[in-house]
Amino acid sequence: MTNLLTTLLSTHDVLLADGATGTNLFNAGLMSGDAPEMWNDEHPEKIIDLYNGAIQSGSDIFLTNSFGANAARLKLHDAANQAHRLSRIAAEIARDLADKADRKIVVAGSVGPTGEIMEPVGSLTHALAVEMFHETADGLKAGGADVAWLETISAPEEYRAAAEGFKLAGIDWCGTMSFDTAGRTMMGVTSTDLVKLVSEIPNPPIAFGANCGTGASDLLRTVQGFAAEHPARPIIAKGNAGIPKYVDGHIHYDGTPELMADYAAMARDSGARIVGGCCGTTPAHLVAMREALDTRPRGDTPSLDEIVEALGAFSSDSDGTGDDAAEPRARRGGRRRRG
Numbered sequence: 001m002t003n004l005l006t007t008l009l010s011t012h013d014v015l016l017a018d019g020a021t022g023t024n025l026f027n028a029g030l031m032s033g034d035a036p037e038m039w040n041d042e043h044p045e046k047i048i049d050l051y052n053g054a055i056q057s058g059s060d061i062f063l064t065n066s067f068g069a070n071a072a073r074l075k076l077h078d079a080a081n082q083a084h085r086l087s088r089i090a091a092e093i094a095r096d097l098a099d100k101a102d103r104k105i106v107v108a109g110s111v112g113p114t115g116e117i118m119e120p121v122g123s124l125t126h127a128l129a130v131e132m133f134h135e136t137a138d139g140l141k142a143g144g145a146d147v148a149w150l151e152t153i154s155a156p157e158e159y160r161a162a163a164e165g166f167k168l169a170g171i172d173w174c175g176t177m178s179f180d181t182a183g184r185t186m187m188g189v190t191s192t193d194l195v196k197l198v199s200e201i202p203n204p205p206i207a208f209g210a211n212c213g214t215g216a217s218d219l220l221r222t223v224q225g226f227a228a229e230h231p232a233r234p235i236i237a238k239g240n241a242g243i244p245k246y247v248d249g250h251i252h253y254d255g256t257p258e259l260m261a262d263y264a265a266m267a268r269d270s271g272a273r274i275v276g277g278c279c280g281t282t283p284a285h286l287v288a289m290r291e292a293l294d295t296r297p298r299g300d301t302p303s304l305d306e307i308v309e310a311l312g313a314f315s316s317d318s319d320g321t322g323d324d325a326a327e328p329r330a331r332r333g334g335r336r337r338r339g
Contacts, residue, residue, distance in 0.1 A: 017276025020339025091143025133165025183320025209236030253280025
């Protein structure tokens with residue numbers, strides 16, 4: 001049966017996804033080091049507010065509060081056995097709100113990385129990774145998610161394991177990587193590499209792309225790298241709201257709603273069919289992005305100079321595909337959460 005996301009992609013030129021999870025939950029009182037997924041159970045009213053922020057801002061897709069709901073990450077909070085239950089609750093809350101909305105909205109079950117390094121570089125086996133992704137995806141499906149939404153992935157091995165886990169759960173999916181190392185992921189994947197990976201895996205995503213990373217400028221350069229390969233599947237762009245800055249003991253993102261409006265239109269014109277925000281993106285940003293996508297006429301692909309003029313400088317000279325690109329780094333864990 002065709003899922004809702006595929007249906008909306010067939011009837012809409014571009015879809016607006018949601019914004020940050022972590023940023024908005026920290027604004028609601030989440031403390032650094034706490035597991036946001038525990039709030040699905042302990043503070044469901046805060047999760048309802050999070051989801052409603054995206055719905056009321058005009059998002060066509062919003063992600064569940066389940067980014068770290070896998071056994072490896074929850075083990076750090078003595079809750080490894082809660083992955084399925086917390087994923088299910090995250091999706092149940094979302095499903096109820098989406099069903100009450102006055103338009104069709106996709107509930108996308110957020111699935112983040114395990115936080116472990118896979119073999120042969122690390123110790124996480126393919127079989128165990130598949131099992132963890134399967135458990136999370138099965139919980140999201142049980143709660144009513146329309147699709148699973150893999151995000152902030154760095155390693156192709158983990159992307160493949162997730163695809164296998166989603167197949168076992170019987171749920172369609174989307175998948176993004178984070179290109180935060182001079183145009184590459186931490187494990188050395190380029191935009192071209194991801195297009196090739198998506199075309200080859202047995203259970204490919206509905207749509208693929210990039211999320212998080214550094215600033216919005218870098219993400220659009222990566223999106224243009226995807227588009228240059230003429231992929232068969234829709235491209236996702238979920239960029240951060242500017243650059244993170246440490247102010248008075250907290251991380252703040254300097255991207256204004258006006259900047260994110262420009263980003264949204266430029267992401268669409270760069271080839272993205274699904275446009276959203278990641279870290280730092282609040283409902284105020286989403287409102288501006290919605291208006292930009294609805295009112296600004298489609299234009300030509302923006303040049304790199306135009307991107308820099310509108311959104312700020314790139315964080316590196318390299319787009320990750322040249323000889324000067326950074327070497328992959330084996331680093332344990334990665335960022336705790338999206339947004």
